[in-house]
Amino acid sequence: MRSVKEVSVAIIGGGPAGLAAAVRLYDKGIKDIVILEREKMPGGILRQCIHDGFGLTRFKETLSGPEYAQRFIDMAEERKIPYITDTTVLEITPDRKIYAASKNGILEIQAKAVILAMGCRERTRGAISIPGERPSGVYTAGVAQSYINLYNKMVGKEVVILGSGDIGMIMARRLTLEGAHVQAVFEIQPYSSGLPRNVEQCLRDYNIPLYLSHTVTDILGKERLEGVVVSRVDEHMQPIPGTEKTYTCDTLILSVGLIPENELSIGAGVTLDGRSKGAVVDENYQTDIEGIFAAGNVLHVHDLVDFVSREAESLADAVAAYIENGELRKCSLEVETDTNITHTIPQKISGEKSFLLSMRVRQPMKNCEIVISQGGQIIKKKNFKKALPAEMIQIPIDAEKLNSSENLEVSAIC
Amino acid sequence: MEQYDITIIGAGVVGCAVAREISRFQLRTVVLEKDMDVACGNSSRNTGMLHAGFTYAPGSLKAECTVEGNQEFDQVAKELDVPFKRTGKLVIGFNETDRANILKFKKIGEINGVKGMRMINREEMDKIDPNAGGEFAMYVPSSGILDPMQYTIALAENACSNGVKFRFGSKVEKILREGDTYRILTSSGEFRTKWVINCAGMYASQISEQLGYPNYPVRGFKGEYYVLDKKAGKNMPIPIYPAPNEKGGFATHATPTVDGNVLVGPDSYLTDEPEDYKTTKEHMDGLYRDGLKMFSEMKREYFIRNFAGIRWKIYNPSTGENQDFVLESDDAHPHTVNLVGIESPGITCALPLGRRAAAIIKEKEQPDNNPSFNPCRKGIRRFSEMSPEEKIHAVAENPDYGEIVCRCETVTRAEILTAIHNPLGVHTVTGIKNRTRATMGRCQGGYCETRITEMIEKELGISETDVRYSKAGSYMFTGKVR
């Protein structure tokens, strides 16, 4: 039967962003909420991230992914926040109606506010156009992680990894601990795309070489993977002829980037930022569709879950204000960047509210300075001994320093 | 040893169409296929066009079968429940050379019996597709797009429900003439049969030789493709082809698929290896460059996948000219039908060729009609194509329709389960994909592949080491972690 439900806030996704937003909303007095989760259990991607190192900032201890998720699940359950699992949202309309499918039927929800917290997906072989045959044995790092940590299936024995994303390096260690032989990690960029600590504790600890400026240029094997050809690349990331080397292996793991999962957002009419691949949001994490908000990896890919939960909490504060007042301050000022910065969150501000500015640099920089200004007037400067694309930079901006008439300019200067 | 009246070698679209047409008669028929599913070769590696027939030489078997196959396809798609749209096609031109070439083939089309082709101006083009380039075009209303995997599966399932057996993993190694029958040695055992029908695609010349026919010289014209996201296909209602060259060849083009994706390609180059399906950087780069020139949505963020297919054409070594399809049967080679060089437009021609092959057997054997023959077959009911009301009813009737397994393509557990228990007994991951579209979307199985492999194991009661991606040796797991 068709069941229509009305709620103040519907949260799409029960991962760390969705759970953190729900808990904060509840504590702010917004209790009429529902979390929609497509998996059997809440927790999102953390359920398969069994390695430790989560929660250092928030909990002052180092937890595994499932433990970190459990902290938030426990908080949600203590508050009796309803979450509906095994339910996939099919559509969100611009007027915040949600259609979702589950074994119990098609659920229809009308929400005053919708929080997009769907996380991200992995880039695939097709997305980066790796040539060659199409055998089995080519897995993205997250899929391999899911098979090994959730499904109890071992994906292979002789492994090559393309891409030095954090999950790729973590899988290098994970596979090694489970008896596979990881021959090498290849990275097309001249620098690691994951955190330096993961290079240290996942690769160096296990004598797994990391080759920078290298990529896979051919995939061999018509049935199961038999090998990969790896080439060195030039400064334009084009393979250099004559540098090909064949590695015999039965498994290729791809860790070549994450993309915010915004199919539902697009359906709702939300405008995306071509740089972050997530929604364009203002200082309230509100998208350009009123009442639809976004935080976490669906907005921009994070490297630390503590940043995700913190962002979701800031979002929840704004959503609570939105529910109470029926609207939020208009944000018409743009956040502009120079070419050293890939993107910022938020992209729009009012100039009248303090906010946290998140950004990434395009390439590694040493002894650089992030300068934030408005109409030539410097608002804030921050020095960095090193700035890496792998590390998100976050700088709090104080409303008192801002004016409400000029765009904000962000630049990274060496 | 299994015994049959008819043995069809090859479960591509042609073999399956022949099987379906022979299933109209009371004949014990088997299809031998070396791979683990139907359509593992070039039947699944093409543009999925229902061709009209304006580029083939008048009087050729190709021209005759194309026009016949095109005209009947609305009926065929309905009977076999195959995703199909008669979109029409625009062949666009910019200059007088283009116009001359287009008009040349319009005339050939008219001789071949292609109906409704007409030249249109820019104004009329705007009504059909404002995004189409070009100053003028030939509008070919009879062209269409279909899902070639679904079509081959549909033919096979229909043949199967009408009594034809399918033996996968049965590579033909030797064919021996013994008295009035043939003994066929395969990788899965021996088969005795009265008739042999050669539908072996890229290996058809070898089988032809084993049957005593010529080992026809063939050349492989390989083409690579990009598959683009459905976002790129939103504004593409109709296939747009550039004006052909004077030989009737088309440069790289972009074609919508019946599911809403876009194919960019194929390009064309020669290959010697029968199953040289690897994609290459050189050609992918070329497709990207050419694609950018003619298709504004050729964006890297829309890239989903690449694939390659090969058109194995018979040619005359002394003139270098490509030849027509071969369909032959004579008393010097008793109880055989030989189909060689069936390449593009093989999908469009499959049923007409099947009908001709069946007619040869009918004439010789005078078989009784199959009293239980049913020309209709139902495909898997797709949740994504249901109306909101239908979705509610579907979930109420079968709760598995409420569990979305593949997020990108909105494929439900009910559909995957039906696919796993398909009548042909195929259970590769690729087989499930081709039957449901699960894993075909932009995340390429990132979300659903783990679920599908788990369902295959549980439903069939097999261990993880027995799960196959596509081919016999394409194992996915080396064992359990614990």
Place this chain on the structure above:
Amino acid sequence: MLREFICIMCPQGCALQAEEENGKVLEVSGNTCPRGKEYAIQEITAPMRNIATSVKVENGELPLASVRLTGPIPKSKIFRAMDEIRKIYVKAPVKTGDIVIENLLGTGESVIITKTIHKI
């Protein structure tokens, strides 16, 4: 001798330099907090690591329960620790924090469950 490595104590990943002589650390630089110095000294004298893996679960809603160590153990014992953990299987239900091996290889650290698994 100058040794260089990346601190793994937090995501900041400071590039540490340590001056070492005969296994003794004379000076540490590059660290932004005291934990970095501790780490550098430990890394040179007796490197320690934590590991995470899974144990088999019977009758659980999932086939595996993830586990980790309560604290780091000598790096040289990692593969022996894996051998010990591999021998373990548990029966559902198990709860986050349940101890499955106490005092692993005499290190004083335990192996604990990190994911609650209900019984089916």
